[in-house]
Amino acid sequence: MDEAITNILEGCKLARELETSIMKQVFNISPDYLMKSSEEIVTAFTAAMNLLTSLNSSLHVSSSMGGDGGEGGSHGATSIIQALNLFQSAGFEQPSMFFHPTHYPRVASEMATVSAVATPVMELGGSGYVNVLESTNPEVIGSHGGARLTPEGSSGSGRRPAESTGQRSTRRRRDNTERVIQRFPAVRTGNSEMPPDDGYTWRKYGQKDILGCRFPRSYFRCTHKNYYGCEAKKQVQRLDEDPYTYEVVYCGQHSCLTSTTPLLISSLAPVNTAVTSAVAPIITSATASSTTYVATNPRGESSMIGTTLSEMTPSTSIHLGNWLTSRDLADTRPVADMADVLFNSGSSSSSMDAIFYSKHD
Template identity: 35%
Template sequence: MEENRGLILYGCKLAKDLEENLPNLANHRDFFLRSCDEIIMAFSRVKERLSHEVFHRQLDIGIQEWLRSGAGTSTDSQAMNLLNAQAILGHSSSSAFSHGLELIGHETAGGRDLEGGADRWRGDRVPEKPTDALNLSPGTSFKRCRRRKDEADKIVRRVPAPRMGNLDLPPEDGFTWRKYGQKEILGCKHPRSYYRCTHQKLYQCPAKKQVQRLNDDFYTFEVTYRGNHICNIPSTATSATIPPPIEHGTVSQTTAMQPPVSHWLSIEVKPSPQVEATPSILDTLAFRYPGTTGGAGPSSSSNIAASGGGSAGPSGPRFPDYQPVADFADVMFNSGSSSNNSMELIFSSIDENWDNARAKKH
């Protein structure tokens, strides 16, 4: 049972990573395909392992846990689930994401005494861990342990760097960051850039990241994330949509850790009472894949939107909100094109259909 949950989390995580790095994948079509395959494989494996009833129960649990913990913000148990899932799938460092969106490390406090000892603390700094921030009360003074603390909750990823345009553009990951420093690092050819969450002041959001090019690969960033976002504001949010700051100590885990709501995979993935009548997320993601699900196969030429604005037919796709995903798969796997412009096709397709959908509403 635990393995199934891990597989679901793993699939969601892969999909989330892929989503976050879409802007950087224009020239990585093969990698993109491998990533899609891996996502499908993860979910397919779950489906194989479970009877229909049990599957839905697990999916609910998995998605709820994923949403509760926040996509891309691994807790220890989540990391373990992901590792278990990778083991089940027979992946190690050779997985698709190991080549591009490689999660190369997740370090936690691991029993080290990071808070105590003879470290000096300063009262004028905010804590760096979300849990600390959540427990903040006005006037509380905080001890500060800089370097040793930084080893905790560190997640290191490698992501493709842009090859055209602004080469220094940091990889897009769904959040807005403010650069607060840059430094030459000993033994590194390229400087390291330091970013913190744009909403750090408003929300005391402790999230930070460091971006550095690899010595031997100019076109790959190594991104180190520290601290989880508690602001829950995606990069695409307008100022009008940004909610007021949540008072310390009152933030719920669910609210605080949800992934950015702007992303196609992050939205509307929630169990509903109609779950029996709706396809699983597997069907939604994989309906174009022959042999991966028992649902709609590759022969189906209808996509989600074509099923009539969300009316659930007996066998057709039934997730109107997944229109972008459907088109995504449509372009990637049915276009038969081997051109390098696939990504443009995808995004233009998505944009057009969103526009169409919006136009229909009005």
């Protein structure tokens, strides 16, 4: 255990050094350097994870992740939470400008993608962006993560005459699109807290008080719905039990080209046992947000099949993610994941795009 902690701390140190380097050379950073540094970080965390894995393997791990979500059944979570605390005490509690929360859904999705046996159906758009085709599989999974909540309580008072509107277009509630559920700690900005920006631009189209919930649920759709027919939506709600945590449910795929990192949600489908069993221990912690993988059966009933870390520094989430989701795929993608996060997971509004803006221009 001590050795694992040493490795983790070393990884943290390297990550901080890398971050510092990036900050200092914002417009003059070499991809080679990034790759090399990332690799060193990966090595340190991989070593730690291997040690932790062997530690935990003696304690448990039932490969069956039932639909009950198992919040409390986190075998082996203690070690990971300890590791989390270490990460935080090592100075990673604040979101980095480079490790933008935008990355986290991508990372979570990527992890599941790595674990999935099924090959994701993808196509390259003309501009080089990757578009993910809409899944038609009735069995879909989502993940759980977080995003920004718009400031509430402004003084708009939309009021419509009682007669209004003729007929409504078709509206269905239980569509079979993927649902990605994520939790994020609120980001404190001035006097208010809000979920972190997820990199996409959203337009709020509704807010509802939900029965039994202290806080209203806000409904957002992609701002570019009209331009690109982008059907992505999300629901944002503060948790009753933890008002400083936001739960965001993403529905549908982004078909717009406004982000360099469209969520690879559809690539998670179809759900299969590889994903289910690969997402190992469930971790819940007040200090770390989580990504929850939700399986939806053809009747639209959802059940959580797993949770993994996502609200940490990308390096830690990547490594723990690999450890959690793909022990059988160990060492296959950590460097690539890191590079992907570093180079591809920025959003149109992220600082990474500001740094590497020329990449897509």
